[in-house]
Amino acid sequence: xxxxxxxxxxxxxxxxxxxxxxxxxxxxxxxxxxxxxxxxxxxxxxxxxxxxxxxxxxxxxxxxxxxxxxxxxxxxxxxxxxxxxxxxxxxxxxxxxxxxxxxxxxxxxxxxxxxxxxxxxxxxxxxxxxxxxxxxxxxxxxxxxxxxxxxxxxxxxxxxxxxxxxxxxxxxxxxxxxxxxxxxxxxxxxxxxxxxxxxxxxxxxxxxxxxxxxxxxxxxxxxxxxxxxxxxxxxxxxxxxxxxx
Numbered sequence: 441x442x443x444x445x446x447x448x449x450x451x452x453x454x455x456x457x458x459x460x461x462x463x464x465x466x467x468x469x470x471x472x473x474x475x476x477x478x479x480x481x482x483x484x485x486x487x488x489x490x491x492x493x494x495x496x497x498x499x500x501x502x503x504x505x506x507x508x509x510x511x512x513x514x515x516x517x518x519x520x521x522x523x524x525x526x527x528x529x530x531x532x533x534x535x536x537x538x539x540x541x542x543x544x545x546x547x548x549x550x551x552x553x554x555x556x557x558x559x560x561x562x563x564x565x566x567x568x569x570x571x572x573x574x575x576x577x578x579x580x581x582x583x584x585x586x587x588x589x590x591x592x593x594x595x596x597x598x599x600x601x602x603x604x605x606x607x608x609x610x611x612x613x614x615x616x617x618x619x620x621x622x623x624x625x626x627x628x629x630x631x632x633x634x635x636x637x638x639x640x641x642x643x644x645x646x647x648x649x650x651x652x653x654x655x656x657x658x659x660x661x662x663x664x665x666x667x668x669x670x671x672x673x674x675x676x677x678x679x680x681x682x683x684x685x
Contacts, residue, residue: 442536451529452502489513573653615639641676
C-alpha cells in the first residue's frame with residue numbers, strides 16, 4: 441500500500457539531514473540522490489523492515505514523504521518522520537486512496553495509526569491476510585455477502601450502507617481452528633481478514649471458487665500468492681512454508 445506523510449505548514453527537511461537521520465535510525469537503508477529535475481523526489485530509499493520491503497522517496501521541498509509498505513512498517517516510518525519535525529509543525533498521514541487519514545501529533549502512537557486505518561494486529565499464532573482481486577470482484581459485493589451466509593450459516597455478516605465507513609461488510613466466520621474475522625473494503629478492491637492460517641487459507645480458496653475475478657492475490661507476512669483453481673489448503677501452507685498439523 442502507498443502512504444504519505446506531509447507537512448501542511450512551512451516545515452521541511454533538507455535532503456542531507458533526512459539522509460543522515462534515516463541512516464542513523466536504519467543503518468541498512470539504501471538512499472539514492474535523484475538527479476533528474478523533472479522528478480518530484482530529491483531522494484529515494486529502499487529499506488527492509490520487519491513486515492515489508494519499503495520503497496519510498498522524499499519530495500524536493502522536503503515536506504512530503506511517500507512510500508510503499510505494510511501498515512505496521514508505515515506506522516514506524518510516519519512516527520519517525522514526525523519526530524524530526526518541530527513540535528508545533530502540522531503533519532498528516534494518509535494512504536493513496538484516502539481510506540485512512542490522521543493528523544500526526546507529537547503524542548500520536550502506533551495504536552492511533554492502526555485505529556485510523558481500521559487495522560487490528562493479529563493475535564499470537566494468527567496471521568493477517570489481504571485478498572486482492574485484480575480488476576475487481578467480478579460480482580456485486582452483495583452477492584458475495586449472500587454466498588458467504590449460505591456457505592457458513594453460523595457466520596455473522598454485517599453490511600454497512602454508510603458511505604463514510606471504510607468497509608462494505610464485515611464478517612465473523614466460526615471455522616475449525618479459529619473464528620476468522622474481516623471485512624471487504626469500500627474504496628479499494630480488497631478483503632482483509634485475520635485468523636488461524638489454515639482457516640484463512642480455506643476462506644481464501646472459497647472466495648476463489650465463487651468470485652470470477654481475473655486474478656486473486658493472497659498476501660500476508662509470508663509473502664504473496666496467486667490463487668489458482670484446484671489449489672488446496674495444503675498448497676497454500678506449503679507456499680508459506682508451514683507444515684499443517
